[in-house]
Amino acid sequence: MGQIPEIIPRSQTSADAVQELPHGVASYARSYPDGYVSAWHTHPRHQLVYAVAGLMMAEAGGTSWAVPAGSGLIVPAGMLHEIRMAGEVQLQSLYIDPAETGAEMMAECRAVTVSPLLAGLIAALCGMNNPWPLPPRAHHLSRLILIELGTAEKSPLALPYPADARLRRVCDALMDSPGSA
Template identity: 85%
Template sequence: MASYARTYRDGYVSAWHDHPRHQLVYAVAGLMMAKADGTSWAVPAGTGLIVPAAMLHEIRMVGEVQLQSLYIDPAETGAGAMAACRAVTVSGLLAGLIAALCAMGNPWPLPPRAHHLSQLILIELGAAPDTPLALPYPPDARLRRVCDALMADPGSARTIDHWAALAGMSRRSFTRAFQRQTGRSFGQWRERLRCQIALRAQARGAAMEQVARDLGYASRYALQAMMRRRV
């Protein structure tokens, strides 16, 4: 297991790439927006994104981001915890283990302390709960057309019937297909999209009252209540 720590400026983009090892990208501070495995991920401070070996991914920094990253050999005992792409909540214990390993500066040969830290990290990653901010993109082109339109106008108050018509589907077929392909209802998907947008705006210091109006909420309190439910 190798470690890496760095601070990135607002707007920095790590363009599409992959790694021969599994990776954990942990946001110590700030907000990362990532794309991987057909899903858009919001990775705010206190959460991390697990990216399996050889998986293409892109990461954008929103605001100044303090990042700690781990690279794990897929053959390492316990690396099965890293085999699927997912965003996880980083507990205080796991954050302390990651910080301790990063502070060691990748000594080689690996001393016993670094080895034990890495094993504890893998155990804690296997137990880490998923975060609620994944935004899967449906494979069906008709549903993607709806998602693209909603991304362009996330505050739209149009009804499900409107979106079903845009997809060229009946309401029932649309809602069933959307749930099946994304694992979320259309309403849940739209709420997650709005939450991601609000998190980006918040990280950049935007006026949340205006953000709330743009996203179709009566006030910033209503928007913040939704964000508390999601995050």
Template identity: 90%
Template sequence: MGQNPEITARGWSSADAVQELPHGVVTYARSYPDGYISAWHDHPRHQLVYAVAGLMTAEAGGTSWAVPAGSGLIVPAGVLHEIRMAGEVQLQSLYIDPAEAGADAMAECRAVLVEPLLAGLIAALCGMNNPWPLPPRAHHLSRLILIELGAAPESPLSLPYPGDARLRRVCDALMDSPGSMRTIDHWAALAGMSRRSFTRRFQQETGLSLGAWRDRLRCQIALRAKARGARMEQVAQRLGYASRQSLLAMMQRVV
């Protein structure tokens, strides 16, 4: 199935403009078409990018993130990041002043699950459209959002990229051939390391075993393909699974 041409964000947008507002927490909501790219940039405020519908993928803080509907990505102020849309995506973003009470919950780049209470709070604050002077309801919604963000569970869909060039060589090869069934011994040899040193170093650098890292990679690829309407039977075959059911079982286990 063909993909839509990618569109790169250019110039200033109203997302930049709202960050100049005097609010401690400001909102920005809009929809994006498949293939839209918000090219590498950063913000003076912490950001929560919440996917209300669709799927976005992001690069930030040395990690690749898949952010499907019902989850969000926290990007601290000053951290360069890039976001790509897979399928039509509806986003709600929050931009939080780092000096705001409770903003320490935003000081680390991470993907979180946006559970129903937090989703309702974000929707309510977005619906108010950044009123000024700040009414009591908007103030209390902002306070509750920061409290709930601090307690939000992490999403299991991050894909850390190792700093060690030898391990990056292995990760790049897996990205090029995500359906490869080669053994750990093969990948250790590609890295120029013993099997024991390779597995220990990979765990230290990524927090994941090689098998878990590969499952997350395949899960991200499958989610992007699904968002664009691809047939999951074909996706399963590309990723080295005997059937659609086997692929979906892996995705359920990861997610």
């Protein structure tokens, strides 16, 4: 963390097909093994990365984020980010078209607590596997998800990464070897 990132072209990421769907809110669910790294990349849509199980460590917008089970990270469209899996992680992601009504609350990168209602809505939408044409149920789930995301509480699990290059080197060394004196 803290180093100049290597950007992975979108054509090499696994969620690309979801980005191209005509849905205002598209879903994607997957499990990742311990140590998996979603290298530095961006998306044309806003993203909610929701940790159903496990722990994700993310860096976005100059901040390091811990995203444990029951939490999510909102990443605005076009924001460079990286996610590392600590242990096996089951995640559900939503990709939201920035032009979608209600998407304006996704313009700020932040960690949020995912309420049981929001978790159920996300699971239901992911379970539908992005049908097209969009059935009424998927449309209404999408609308409710955006409403609930708008009221989701911020999670305190964020730590700004230092701007000073000298302090960044110290932080990088500590991140590489947390047990070092």
